[in-house]
Every structure is written in structure tokens, then in C-alpha cells.
Amino acid sequence: MPRMAMFGHTAREPVPAGAFGNKAAGLAEMAALGIPVPPGFVLNVEICEEFHRDGGVLPPDVPGLLGRGIAFLEEATDLSFGGARPLLVSVRSGAPLSMPGIMETVLDVGLTPDAVRGLIALTGNPRFAWNSCWRFVQNFGTTVLGRDPAVYAGLQQRALQAAGVPSLAGLDSFSLRDLVRAAVEEEGEAAFPADAHAQLTAATVAVLESWMRPRALSYRQMNLIRDGGGTAVCVQAMVFGNIGPRSGAGVGFSRNPWTGEPGALVDFAFGAQGEDVVSGAVSAASEEGLRRTMPEVCRRIAGTARILEAHFRDMQDFEFTVQEGALYLLQTRSGKRAPLAALRIAVDLWREGVITAAEGRERLREVDLDTLLVRVPVPDTPPLAAGTPASGGVVSGAAVFSAETAERAAERGPVIYVCDILSPDDLPVVGLSAGVLTARGSRTSHAAVVARQMGRVCIVNCAGLSIDRKNHRCLIGGESLSEGDVISLDGGSGQVYAGEVAVVEERPLDLLEVAEGWSGG
Structure with missing residues (x-):
């Protein structure tokens, strides 16, 4: 079996999922179907097995494989890795088994100081270049260097306050440049390699290491996966959802994953990269906004969803980026469903x-099937607030704000985990809970997908929710509740109620x- 495979419009050979992971296999199949896929290459799963067997040392052939893969991408894109016409790449995990959001991804690899200048010259868009550089610095810092995300959040907050704007979208290119420089100064210039190939090697190691990190081990244990083997490393040319007003990123399902209703369901965020949406970092809108702004793109997404479902003969969960009106698919897989x-x-x-x-x-x-019921709430009071339904059902339980509280309270009865945003690190507490309620995030985020797979009722992006962890209280729709108070979630409508609601089962x-x-x- 070869150690590396390539895919894209210039390479359309089959890529076996067992050797190269489901992600790469799906990308190769989409390319063969004529669906636009950024070109890429993938390292065999056996490289991950050797890496961990040898105590975290890269096999000696990996640098050569990475070099060959980059040469293929440079030829396919007519760009230069780390050069004046910069090729940037994503470095992602891709195991033969589905582990959504559990392992690591590093985006915008190749953004050296020379590449930033080249990106500005190539696009004529300095804000885009520095926005991408800030994304890279954060991503590389947390994933490769192991830094606390709070360090970068603090730097960003100070930059927002200095500029007098509420979000990153309000920072101009000069503020973003200064933010990048502050982050590099914080870590020391040596922490961020000025050589693109050194960045690629470090990102590859981080992805391989993530196979044995606690989050991945916990996921495999919870899902009774005893012999996962390892992860492939998938390297793709970047496409940019943050480049302009006709760009963005999204996640789609060819059918509704919590009700099963036919027809594509899409979440899309303008000016975002794919990781923003699947991580839940942004609250994506439904396809309505996309349809109003770019109706042709919306039609192409719906048509692509039909092609994918017909080809794979199952409901598909797919990720995509729109770059200046052009649609690119980044992944497809059989979707997790309630x-x-x-x-x-x-x-x-x-x-x-x-x-x-x-x-x-x-x-x-x-x-x-013997216990499958549709639960319909019959409330006797108005809802406190409403969010976006992400996994159907009706559940009541004590509100908890931490894993420690959930573990104690779950011994006495059902609990509902209430948090600002759900992340893959929260999987253990989701496993203890009957339902999840979040203030931010997307119904198509990786964490929501896993909650749905686990059969947990889930409501995200509840605008009326704020949490005071220090004082063990929260506000839901203006009503103050203590940790331990009972609330109810209707995962069909997204409504949140105080107390326990009556339920009709059908x-x-x-x-x-x-x-x-x-x-x-």
C-alpha cells in the first residue's frame, strides 16, 4: 500500500478509506464526480501507528512525502509554498472511523512573513491577509505550541477595546497587523517558524499527536472503539471564506438529521472559515440569508447535496467554503442522526x-424500535426563551454549569448541561446529561453533531441565556435561576421552559x- 495518495481535479484515483481515512476517501470520490474540491494529498494511517509506536518520532520518509505532496499542490494551483505567490494549506486529521471535531486541525499553514506580503500583493486585500495571519497565529499557538486559548482571547479583547469595536470584523488591517505582532512578541518569534516547510512538519506532528490525546481516547472509549489504528494526515490547498463579502463557510445535511425530513439543511456564516462554523465559534445563519445574497450558490449547494446522497446512498453531512462566489466541498460523510x-x-x-x-x-x-417515541410537550406556562434546535426530543432536568456538578447531580436524577458554547472537550459531561443548552454556537457544529449522535436533546444559540458560574446562577429570558433548578428543553421547537413540563408520547x-x-x- 502506498504511503501517500493525492486527490483533486488533476488526480482522480480512488483513495481507500481503510488506509487513508474517510475524509480523503470522500474527497477523492467527490473529485471523481466532478464536484469542486481543493486539491490535496494524504499520508497513510500506518504513519500514525509508527509515530506512536516509536515514541512520537516521525518516520524518516515523512519529510520527503510532505515535499512531494507540496510539489503536487504547487503544480495544481500555480502557487508557491511560502513564496511570493503563496500557497497556503490546511493540515487535518482523517481517521478511517468518524470522530467529528475530536482531533486537531491547523489552517493557513505557510503564512510566513514573506507569504503575508505576497498574499497582500496577490489579492490587493491587506485586511484579508492580516486576518488570515491572526487566524494562523491563534491556531498554531493553541494546537501546535499548546498555549492556553485565553492568551489570544485576551490579546484580541484588548485590540477590540483600543479600536472601540465589538468584534473582530470591526478591526482594520493595521489593527490586525498589530494584533499579530503582539501575539508573536508574547510567544517569541522563534515559536512561529519563518519557514513554511517547518510549519508543515510541526502541524503534521500535532495532528498525529492528537490521536492519543485525552479527548480522542475518551471519545473512542465512549463509543466502544477498541482498535482505531490511527489517523491519516490530510493536507489541502486553502480556500478562503474570509476573503470578501461574497465568501463564507458552512455545513449542510442532505436531510434533517434530527427529524429525518427530506431536503437540504444548511448553516452558513459570511466572512468565516469552515473551522469557525464546525467549532461553534460563530452562530451560523440558515440558508435563507445565503439564498437572498447568492441564490446561484444556494442552488449549487442543494444540487450537490442531491448528487452526494444519490452517490453514497445515505444522508450526507458535508462541509463547504464559498470563495468569492465559487463553491468548494471540503468533506462529506454519512451524517450522524437522532x-x-x-x-x-x-x-x-x-x-x-x-x-x-x-x-x-x-x-x-x-x-x-420498541422504545422509540415522539415526545410532544404540553406546557402550562409560556417559554422563558428560545434557541436553535440541534437535536430533537423533550427533556426536563436540573440545570448544571460544570462537569463536577453534573457528575454529582446525575446520581439524583436527569441533568441539563447549560454552557456558553459546547466543545468536544465537553463530551464527558454531555454523556452524563439528558440535554444541552448553549448561549452560542451552531446546530451543525461538531459538538452538536456528537450530542445528536448520543441521543441528547440539544438547543444552541439561545439569545436569552447568560451564565454566572461564579455565583452558580443563570439568566434565561430575563428570569434568574440557580444551578440545580429544573428546566425543560423542547428540541423540536428550540423552546426553553422553567420547571418540568408535561409530555404526550406518541x-x-x-x-x-x-x-x-x-x-x-
């Missing part, structure tokens, strides 16, 4: 002739009748 959605999607795909009855049975192998009999018929077929 139990009710799994039932409806399997039945609908069978009715559409996409899958057989035997395949339908297999898709529902891990769904307990069985999806029409769907169950079809699925039960398969067992005898």
Missing part, C-alpha cells in the same frame, strides 16, 4: 428505491410498520 431521523431516513430511502429492505434493517441495527406507527415489515422480508 433515532427518529434514522428510522424516517431508512424508510424514505427504501421507498425511493435507493436502498433494499436488508440495507434498511442494517441501518436501524443500533436503534431500539409512537411513529406508520414508519414502524414499514420497518417491522422488513424483519420478515
Whole structure:
């Protein structure tokens, strides 16, 4: 088996998922379908196995493989890695098993001082160049150098206060340049390699190391994954959702992942990179804003979703970037779904002739159809507030603000984890909780996807929520609640209620009748 594979419009060979991970395999298949995919290359999973077996030492052939891969990307893009016409790359994990948001990613690799000047000359957009550089410095600092994200958050907050603006979008190119310089000065110039290839090697090591970090180990343990092998390392030419007003990034599903309803569901953030959306760092809007601004792009996304679902014969979860009106796909995979959605999607795909009855049975192998219920709330008081539903169902429980409180309170009854934003590091507390409520974030973030996979009711981006952890209190829609007070979540509507709400339970009999018929077929 080769140690490296390439994909993109100039390389359309099949890439085996077992050797190179699901991410690269999906990208190669999309390229073969004619879907626009930034060109890239991927290192074999066995390199990760060797890296950890040898105590964190890169196999001797890796520098040569990285060099060959970069040469392929330079030829495919007509750009130069670290040069005057700079090629920038993303360095991502990509295991043969799905672990959304669990391992590391480093973006904008190759942004050396010379490359920043080249990017300004190439695009004529100094703000974009310094915005990208600030993103790189934060990403490299936290992921490769292991720095506390609070260091960079503090620097950014001081820059915002000095400029008198509320968010990063308000900083001009000079303020962003000064912010980058402050961060480099904080760490020392030697911390950020001025050589693009040194950056690439360091990012590759960080991705390989992330396979054995506590977050990944915990995820594999929670999902009973005993022999994951390792992760591939996927390197792609960057495309930029932060380059201008006709740019942005998003996540889409070919069907609704918590109800199973047909039709694409898309979250999109203008002026953002993909990691902003999947991390939950920005509260993405639905496709309505995209449809008003760039209707043709919206039509291409819907058409691409149909192509992907027809090809892979399953509901797809895909990530994309729009760069100045051009659509690029960055990933596709079979989407995580709630139990009710799994039932409806399997039945609908069978009715559409996409899958057989035997395949339908297999898709529902891990769904307990005997206990599958649709829970509808019957509240006797108005809701306190509403957010964006990210995983359906109705649940009541004691509000908790930390993993420590959740662990103690869960012994006495159901708990609901209330936080500012959900991250993959919160997986253990999500596992203890019956539901999750967040003040910020996106319904398509990696953390929300995992909560949905775990069957937890999840509401994100609740504008009426603020949390005072120090005093163990929160405000929901103007009402003050103490940690431990009971709240209820309706994951269908996104509404939040005080106290426990009555619930009517219904069985999806029409769907169950079809699925039960398969067992005898």
C-alpha cells in the first residue's frame, strides 16, 4: 500500500478509506464526480501507528512525502509554498472511523512573513491577509505550541477595546497587523517558524499527536472503539471564506438529521472559515440569508447535496467554503442522526428505491424500535426563551454549569448541561446529561453533531441565556435561576421552559410498520 495518495481535479484515483481515512476517501470520490474540491494529498494511517509506536518520532520518509505532496499542490494551483505567490494549506486529521471535531486541525499553514506580503500583493486585500495571519497565529499557538486559548482571547479583547469595536470584523488591517505582532512578541518569534516547510512538519506532528490525546481516547472509549489504528494526515490547498463579502463557510445535511425530513439543511456564516462554523465559534445563519445574497450558490449547494446522497446512498453531512462566489466541498460523510431521523431516513430511502429492505434493517441495527417515541410537550406556562434546535426530543432536568456538578447531580436524577458554547472537550459531561443548552454556537457544529449522535436533546444559540458560574446562577429570558433548578428543553421547537413540563408520547406507527415489515422480508 502506498504511503501517500493525492486527490483533486488533476488526480482522480480512488483513495481507500481503510488506509487513508474517510475524509480523503470522500474527497477523492467527490473529485471523481466532478464536484469542486481543493486539491490535496494524504499520508497513510500506518504513519500514525509508527509515530506512536516509536515514541512520537516521525518516520524518516515523512519529510520527503510532505515535499512531494507540496510539489503536487504547487503544480495544481500555480502557487508557491511560502513564496511570493503563496500557497497556503490546511493540515487535518482523517481517521478511517468518524470522530467529528475530536482531533486537531491547523489552517493557513505557510503564512510566513514573506507569504503575508505576497498574499497582500496577490489579492490587493491587506485586511484579508492580516486576518488570515491572526487566524494562523491563534491556531498554531493553541494546537501546535499548546498555549492556553485565553492568551489570544485576551490579546484580541484588548485590540477590540483600543479600536472601540465589538468584534473582530470591526478591526482594520493595521489593527490586525498589530494584533499579530503582539501575539508573536508574547510567544517569541522563534515559536512561529519563518519557514513554511517547518510549519508543515510541526502541524503534521500535532495532528498525529492528537490521536492519543485525552479527548480522542475518551471519545473512542465512549463509543466502544477498541482498535482505531490511527489517523491519516490530510493536507489541502486553502480556500478562503474570509476573503470578501461574497465568501463564507458552512455545513449542510442532505436531510434533517434530527427529524429525518427530506431536503437540504444548511448553516452558513459570511466572512468565516469552515473551522469557525464546525467549532461553534460563530452562530451560523440558515440558508435563507445565503439564498437572498447568492441564490446561484444556494442552488449549487442543494444540487450537490442531491448528487452526494444519490452517490453514497445515505444522508450526507458535508462541509463547504464559498470563495468569492465559487463553491468548494471540503468533506462529506454519512451524517450522524437522532433515532427518529434514522428510522424516517431508512424508510424514505427504501421507498425511493435507493436502498433494499436488508440495507434498511442494517441501518436501524443500533436503534431500539420498541422504545422509540415522539415526545410532544404540553406546557402550562409560556417559554422563558428560545434557541436553535440541534437535536430533537423533550427533556426536563436540573440545570448544571460544570462537569463536577453534573457528575454529582446525575446520581439524583436527569441533568441539563447549560454552557456558553459546547466543545468536544465537553463530551464527558454531555454523556452524563439528558440535554444541552448553549448561549452560542451552531446546530451543525461538531459538538452538536456528537450530542445528536448520543441521543441528547440539544438547543444552541439561545439569545436569552447568560451564565454566572461564579455565583452558580443563570439568566434565561430575563428570569434568574440557580444551578440545580429544573428546566425543560423542547428540541423540536428550540423552546426553553422553567420547571418540568408535561409530555404526550406518541409512537411513529406508520414508519414502524414499514420497518417491522422488513424483519420478515
